[in-house]
Amino acid sequence: MLSPAGFVDEEYLQVFKVHTTFGIVRVQPSEPDETGAILYELTGAARGTVHVTASHDPRQWDRFDAVRVSLGSANDTFSETAEPLPRIRGRAYTGKVVHLPARGHEPAEWATQWVSGPEGRSAGPRTAEGISAVMVAAGEHYRGRADLLTLRQRARRQETPKLVQWLRDIIASNTAEEASLNANAARHRADAAMCTAMWWTAARWLLVTPDPVLLLLLAGGRDTIADRACIGPALAQVSADIALDVHRVGDRYRRELVGLAPRSRSGVAAPC
Incomplete structure (x- = not known):
């Protein structure tokens, strides 16, 4: 995060680990871009990129309190899935999860939209579980930033x-x-x-x-x-x-x- 003096807050750039069904994945956050998005580089049991951004709530488009996580380097709501896609044992995967805030009687939740493997086939249950865990971990890291409101405003624009x-x-x-x-x-x-x-x-x-x-x-x-x-x-x-x-x-x-x-x-x- 950039402070008013322009220095990078190293806390949000530290590598963290995610234990998955296919091994340990190390996740390296980048600095946020002008759209409010952050790229998370994956190494270890999975290699590739995860794109995380604040986004509109699909249940109410004028509220920007959702967080959307896409496999690859782009928000797949507005563009094609982009490399580098996460790869596990050489196989590329695409997918998306969205954090939906609480609304009325509906609790907040991470909703898995889909996780697909090679040739668009659905990923196996254990693989999908592990990839979803990586996406949620990146999304929670994003949601925990002190500048989340600023990122939401950038995403709104x-x-x-x-x-x-x-x-x-x-x-x-x-x-x-x-x-x-x-x-x-x-x-x-x-x-x-x-x-x-x-x-x-x-x-x-x-x-x-x-x-x-x-x-x-x-x-x-x-x-x-x-x-x-x-x-x-x-x-x-x-x-x-x-x-x-x-x-x-x-x-x-x-x-x-x-x-x-x-x-x-x-x-x-x-x-x-």
């Missing part, structure tokens, strides 16, 4: 433009889906109203002029006007209910966009 664009795209798609569902509900209501009117008109004609054709119009059965008059309101309600759910999801995304967009325009660092 780095991720916000991309998150804002993603949210705008999601909101646009969400809005289009909501409009389509509401239009579908309106079509079902209109069809039901038309079929109801037709059925009663045919019933009144039948009282005046008994006609087999009118009897056919008034008959029940699949896709008849009686059927459409009965099920149309129910189908309309189903579409309307789904549209309401879509709207609620959209509201959440819109709130998160409001939480991100002003900071992206002003560049002012905000609390995480």
Whole structure:
């Protein structure tokens, strides 16, 4: 960590060891870069690099109190997996874990997203356990830094433009889906109203002029006007209910966009 005088705090650059299912791994932290990320060099039973950075909470994109750990030298949320990947007995592995902070009744946890071996196949259970232990150890080292708030602010500045664009795209798609569902509900209501009117008109004609054709119009059965008059309101309600759910999801995304967009325009660092 850089002090105000510009000196490196050696405490955070010390090598530490992780005991894993495949042996002891020595981990050497680097200094944080301008994005708030730190690279951890692995030697010993595994060789390669682990990338650790503060990041947005995937459950609430405008909060930057998560920590994301990726195997390799890049944040795989925004870029391709990058060498040098960790290798165990010559085999390269990719993977990711995320520290999720406590939310409501959900406790804080390290969530393993995935660990894959050569050719994208899932790593064996013992290997995955050991690699996950290395990633969590690097992540906990990162979370224990005294300058964590500064690293979060750097990560916010780095991720916000991309998150804002993603949210705008999601909101646009969400809005289009909501409009389509509401239009579908309106079509079902209109069809039901038309079929109801037709059925009663045919019933009144039948009282005046008994006609087999009118009897056919008034008959029940699949896709008849009686059927459409009965099920149309129910189908309309189903579409309307789904549209309401879509709207609620959209509201959440819109709130998160409001939480991100002003900071992206002003560049002012905000609390995480």
